[in-house]
Amino acid sequence: MAAAPSDPPRQRLLRVAACTGPEVALVVDGQAVTAREGESVLSAVLGVVDHLRLHEVSGELRAGFCLMGACQDCWVWFADAPRGRACTTPVREGMQVFTRPPPGLLP
């Protein structure tokens, strides 16, 4: 259930159709998240948190914008891959996603 509009929701996306694929376990900022095959990193993360990243210059919260791979505003950090788009990257088992530069990795 969404919170009242004056109180920003903890999750940003609302799922209205079920993903029926096998479960995929990932870790978002250290928190275990269960997604399903076919989900994008963006919908998995925005299903549990209300943003994807902090803007490098302004520090503003960002949650993606175009949702079709064009604006690059949804870049997150991965433990085992270069930074990249959350909206066009499918979830993978064991994936570690960060919405802040993870310690020990280059920003």
Next chain:
Amino acid sequence: MTRIVVVGAGPAGVAAATLLVERGADVTLIEERAQPGGQVWRAPAPGLALDMDRLLRGDSEGFRRFHAGFAVLRPRIDWRPETLVWNVHGGTVQIVAGGAQQALPYDALLLATGATDRIAPIPGWTLPGVFALGGAQAVLKDQGCLIGREVVFCGSSPLLFLAAVQYARFGAAVTVLDTTPLGAKISAVPGLAASAPRQLAKGIGLMAALRRQGRPMHLGVTLLGFEGSGGVTGVRWRDARGVERVTACDAVAYGHGLRPESQLAEIAGASLRFDRLRRFHAPEADALGRCGNGLYVAGDGAAIGGAEAAEVSGRLAAMALLADRGESVEFGALPERLARLRRFQDGLARAFAWPHAQVAALADGVTVCRCEQITAGEVRAVLAPQLGAAEVNRMKAATRCGMGRCQGRYCGHAAAEITAAALGRADAPLDRLRAQPPVKPLPIASALVEDDWP
């Protein structure tokens, strides 16, 4: 053997590839996404139990026809999904797939790269929860997710009403705020009715459905900004009578129509022409989609047109390509059909207008470039006569506006309006940010492979 490369597996690219294959051509079809469909026939992700009949209603037949057609086409072509064409150079398309790069030579190149949302920056447009209008619809189609529960659809676009109706079908509380006045819509009606009465009826039907359901819907509004801290909580707007209002929400779907993804065409050598009605640039092509030198464009990437125009223009460009290679083709009534559909789009461009004067007058403090976080004031500052940035690409070099990861897709149109107004040239054809390869950022790993090229 003649190798034809088609880029983009939306209705235009797939229609072109189908016709070419039927005529015995050897076709490589390259698509950045995993699945064909483009924007209009975007398919649910594997395993997503989305009821397409509920989402698309009358359009679900078209969806099924497209995907059934593609299933027949697929074994007959060299199908390259999850492959980005990032450059066109020396008679090859440079592609990257799964981190590996390759240069594919072609004899003829048909670009059907589609479109993305055109955005007019306003206060608060970078807040979490504010999404591009097309994206709001895309995430429902392929991920089965809504961007929020109380969603304001605002800007101006026929898609505003379609997307709002689709969101309402899945339980969202929707409000529509359209910046084009009713008067402009009414004056466009005769032209729309003459060129595509069925499409006009469909559009009016969407507005009527929202009315019937009691969804708030206002035309001719002025959008003042999106409010909230850490996430959008409301839209501030002025109604047609001048009364200021705030609509509470937890998400915003925002856009002013579409802009062609013309970067590859430009890089491949097409000239661009300024479209005075829409105030953007599109590839210069003849009525069939020929740009010259074995380059063809079709669909939204050539001229914003909707699904039917995309399909028809894809077939026409493929026929032109075959004719240019000495084959006999029968164009029949298709060119006239495309011309009619494009006239309809001209009417739509008037009924859902780009608010260029408002963009040009954007307050100094508002962010124009969301990648590099550059404001309208920073853009204007480098245009002062003594600083000498007298053109949008010089402005870009001086400010970094348009130099970020989106390559100017989301700021370029506003930056061009602000620049032209500041230089007193708003009535002349606008400047534009020049396209540069790679058309999208490449994964770091793939850039390393570049050294191995012959």
